Amino acid sequence: MVSYELTIYTGKEASAITVNSIYIKLVGTKGESDRKWLNISPIFWGSGTCSVDCECTLGQLILIEVDKRTWFLSDAWFPEKVEIKTPEGDVYTFPIYCWISDSETHRFREGKALRIYEEENPLGQYARKQELIQRREEFRWDEYDSRLPYNIEADGIYALPPKDQFSWTKTIQFFITGLYGKIGNILKNLTENRNNWKSLDEIHNVLSCRTSNLYDYVQQHWEEDNFFGYQYLNGLNPILIRRCKTLPPNFPVTDDMVSFPEGSKLCNELKNGNIYLCDYKNLEGLPANTVLGKQQYLTAPLVLFHKRPDDKLMPIAIQLKQTAGEDNPIFLPTDSTHDWLTAKIFVRNADFTEHQFNTHFLRTHLLAEAFAVSLQRNLPMVHPLYKLLIPHTRYTLEINKLGRGGLIGPTGIITLDAGSGGKAITQFMGRSMSDITYTSLCIPDDIKERDMQDVPNYYYKDDGLKIWNIMYKFVQKVLEYYYKSDDDVLRDSELQTYIGDIFKKGFLSHKKRGFPQSFTTVTEMVKFVTMVMFTCSCQHAAVNNGMFDYAGWMPNYPSTMQCPPPTEKGTTSEATILATLPPVCITAQINNVVWLLSRPPSDFVALGHYPEEQFTEEIPRLWQRKFKAELEVLIPNFKIRNMDIKIPYTYLIPNSVENSITI
Template sequence: MGIFPPCHSSEMLEKLFETVCGKIKDEPQTEQRKIKGTVVLMKKSVLDATDVVASLLDRFFELFGKGVSLQLISVNVDPANGNRGKLGKEAYLEDWITKFTSLTAEHDASFDITFDWDESLGVPGAFIIQNQHHSQFYLKKVILEDVPGHGQVVFLCNSWVYPKNRYKYERVFFTNKTYLPSETPEALRLYREEELINLRGNGNGMLKDWDRVYDYAYYNDLGHPDKGKDYARPVLGGSKEYPYPRRIRTGRPPNKKDPNTESRLFLLNLNIYVPRDERLTHVKFSDFLGYAVKSLVQVLIPEMRALTDDTINEFDSFQDVLNLYERGVKLPDGHTLDEIRKCIPWQLLREIVRSENGERFHKFPMPDVIKEEKTAWRTDEEFGREMLAGVNPVIIRCLQRFPPISKLDSQVYGNQDSIITREDVEKNMNGLTVEEAIENNKLFILDHHDALMPYLRRINTTTTKTYASRTLLLLQDDGTLKPLAIELSLPHEDGDAHGAVSEVFTPSEHQGVEDSIWQLAKAYAAVNDSGYHQLISHWLNTHAVIEPFVIATNRQLSVLHPIYKLLKPHFRDTVHINALARQILINANGVLERTVFPGKYAMEMSSAVYKNWNFTEQALPQDLIDRGVAVADPNQPHGLRLLIEDYPFAVDGLEIWAAIKAWVEEYCCFYYPADDKVQGDSELQSWWKEVREVGHGDLKDEPWWPTMQTQAELIKACTIIIWVASALHAAVNFGQYPYAGYLPNRPTVSRRFMPKPGTPEYAELESNPDVAFLKTITAQFQTLLGVSLIEILSRHSQDEIYLGQRDDAPYWTTDDQPQEAFKRFSEALIHIETRIMERNNDGSLRNRYGPAQVPYTLLYPNTSDDKKEVGLTGKGIPNSISI
């Protein structure tokens, strides 16, 4: 049966054909064009080799059209697509089968792609990608050439794309345009909102590599209760007793013995969940694996001890310590490397051993502090200088009341005020009285008393035997700090409420046992400072406090958002580094607990300090004022006058701070010309609310939080975040090996108390002070473990990106003014580099080098590509907390 009536069917067909043709002629015709593009990506690699099987499968399935497709999304609205952008036709990557890419990691591959484009679609604003392969790839960017009426269009992607079956949503990437939420083209708004929803997840389940979920969790993954009470640790965060910043959620199931503790991975398993785009690059992760394996020397200790003599865990002389750098550790008499291999898996030993003549291992690079002068670290001047230009230059304060007083609750801890007297200090004050010194801002203190005393009784029940210390110093006319007295305190044996038991030590004018006692007093103060540095100045005040900002930024700020684009470079690698730290460093019985004096109470103690953390006080000018080392002075370049003019950290830091602030101010003012723009930005307000109420939720009610209602508050907040993530971290991290790589200079543990007259220890101090000193500080195995750790932490990686640089330049934004502002920022940092070197060459500034002849370069930006150095350079400010 035909589809037309039997009569006049040919005439009807003819009329129908004429009608259709006429309509087609009447409708406006749009030109169909081909748009050529380039897709730059990096194929999946397993460390240094590609996944060959997956690669072969992908090539095979390409033959059947199951490849990688892209579908452009227009900025023009299509009602049929739910008021989203109009969709173009799918296009596929070309030449995947025939293009063989490098077998080594970190190599880009470029693929051509051709889109059919209808001019009625307008300009592309995003695209959907589908990966029908069997393995993931890292999509770097997509560049379209000669888009009609628009020229080049760039999509900056920088994200891992997994096979499509891993997602329950479409993977969407946007162009490098920058939009406030209210200014986003309507066609892209739903895509923008849905992408943020996907990144937040639903808060349930164990997360997998491909999940891309940014969510929060407490620090409940440090303990391992299954192994016994010695491995149990309190949950940090979520309580008044143990407040803490939040970390990234993994969703691992609870520990079987303690449901409040998250189950842990096997020690050697470093495949910890973090969103895939936050993971270290293959190059950096390979470096980190080398350090992680070396840090597992702890696994070897029982086997090694079985081979050793009675003194293997002690250095017998300072030359033994120097041998770590000059010769390496000698194997015990009668034993060979082959015997050690029988005890240790060779893969681990290969990372640990640095063979010399076949019988020596673990030779370390020479630390800067002993490179030029082997004994200068023992001088009082170098001891004081490192408080201004060492690895922890952020603690020293101006003393404004004598004697120092405690802020600890006297109802709980009794009298904890200092017992230092005028007689103790005035004999070394160059004729000044205490009152004159205070009036002229010349008395300073390194005070670790209050932070440590509440934990000291418990700490000293372990193998550690240490004190809570106060160190008083005089600022001399030549700009150097002269130590005057060190007070060492212990809890009262009758209970905390009875106050402290303290003893004061002062410099000796004579050689002999008095001088040896003074050297030990300085060592106890250095132990306090080393532990506080690692736990607070370094871990808590940079790594831990920044992680919530990373999480909130990815959850609440779209990649199109200007503040996302501003802050993203300063979050690179931080979440992954922190996750690795929780797995092998700061966990129960981890490397930190084994090498730093608070031991099992380390993280708990950092929680107690976090109670007093204040975001606004992280601004460098405010920090200097709060510590009394600077006063406000509008006539000075940075609005401050330093009370210690030759304070390298502060002098260089203020220049870096000013450059960051100028850059942030220029950038933010471009997008937020008035306060109402800040107030009306829905994503920005959600971001700041989440930072306060969730990421740092234990401190959410503190009155010091900015309200984020003004342009000035936005500028200040972003400047603080960038300063902490870049310059502050550089200042307290990359000096670790130069100064603390030689453990006698920065011991991390003390193993016995100050010897008393009439005891064997005192007799040993009189007869052999060097041996007594070495028996008091960090033991040999702890030294090997600790130095192994800080050697890697102090290295700049091959792929480091420094302040003033962007790995996504020049495509990170299409806006010219921010691009020009960033260029000015980079140029300003280069000028700062020049001024830092000029100051270091000024012989009148004695704190720039000091007796140890170590120049202060920790805040040298290292921005100039032609001068860039990697490794143990002791210089350079990476953009982010990337190690």
């Protein structure tokens, strides 16, 4: 008789424990144990120990089988891992990290990562195959709109696989945070007030109950040209602006419209690389929404910027529609104060749409969901890439399900309260999807493609590139540990199925956009995996975490415009601006949303932190520790930099970046 010593680790969350009976079976190369009732109750947080006796040694342990039996009360159990010490003194670790809520038999592999062509044992091959069959039933593709990446099929959040649902703690916090904001608005009689604002001071007085350091700065400086330009480098949408060497033919800015220091001409500034452009062309012709029974208005602006000798980026010309003409004047800083401010407000409204539906929702949330579903459908838990990427999918499926319903669904807040809500949403995202290229998702390539490499005070670029380089090295070291040659990549059929699935369902088989359809080299794989990790962590943090800072003060980021854009100069005033901005109730609703979506969750997991020990080998775990350590070096560097600048850029400080999209 030989004895195997087991240590079972249960999750620390309150709901992770169970009162049900737990059974386990050990399976090895020389046999298997009897199905053993664990004579310890998993009514604990932490760990418990027990032993499993066998008549003879089981050889190398391949997997464990775990099942849960209900006697009088059914509840889910969240085991983290099982460690087994063999009679020979070897220790095997079986990562689990999932909810067991049914009475089915669940198989879990020993923690050493294996690619499919290394799977020599028939039991391992069978378990691998069955795992993916089951996962493809749990993670089924669904088509929300034919122009957008596919998403998971689930009839509500409670139909999602248990591991991908919010924890009890996060659910309660999410509910209370949202409820707190709504109650505040109700008490102030905001949600039913359909009147327009009487003055900008009134907006400030009503919304002053919520604040942040940057929110206060935005409220004080939102009308300034310098701050208007700054936001295109370090605000909510830092990926739209690009250097302009030749003016678009539909934007006829001339020398007599603009002036430059020392008498320079527009052609010289273009040639010297000091002119930048933002083009909202994908908004052209979209059907504007009807909000509170009133027709709203959308514009598709072109904005020209000039980098001055003092490195400030200043707007110098704004055209609110794509087609030049007498009824579409080019607004200039030399126009009346109200004309110029009105033009900038319409641009900020266009940026609300561009940011919310393209930069934020499409390019991070929806793509991350496609990455997550493909990972679950095609790679078993024992696969090295699954172990590397699974931490970056946490909670993404539920937050996306909530977003599709609560924000852009038929009764969603954005659908009802944004000028681009309703039919325009999917039409705009479809256009934006057609514009996404592989290079635009990889920050080094994107910066180069937009010719923004040497732009000063571009902290999104500076911080993002530093993190990308550290992340790339980490991914490279981990994957090169498992893939010694390009031939190893080609031989991994699961890996090829995974990237092929993303190409078809995530990138909709757009062959001309540069997306990989397969992996032929280790280098190709490393770059793609780095892009996935960066998108699911840093890119989302850069475009999400400042939403209250920049959009909380409504005039800086209005969700809708109640009046059409001016067709001639000299027709605006403070009264027309107030009549154009969203009414009180819409302001309150959007303010509550951006406040909620900017709150860090209580169970926040920072980039580079891996509380779930998916890897059991020492080498990849070593590289995880080095990755975390290199990110931590950046933290004081970024903070010291921020002490010397007027507007601190904090969104990519590593301990402010979450590992996955959870909000």
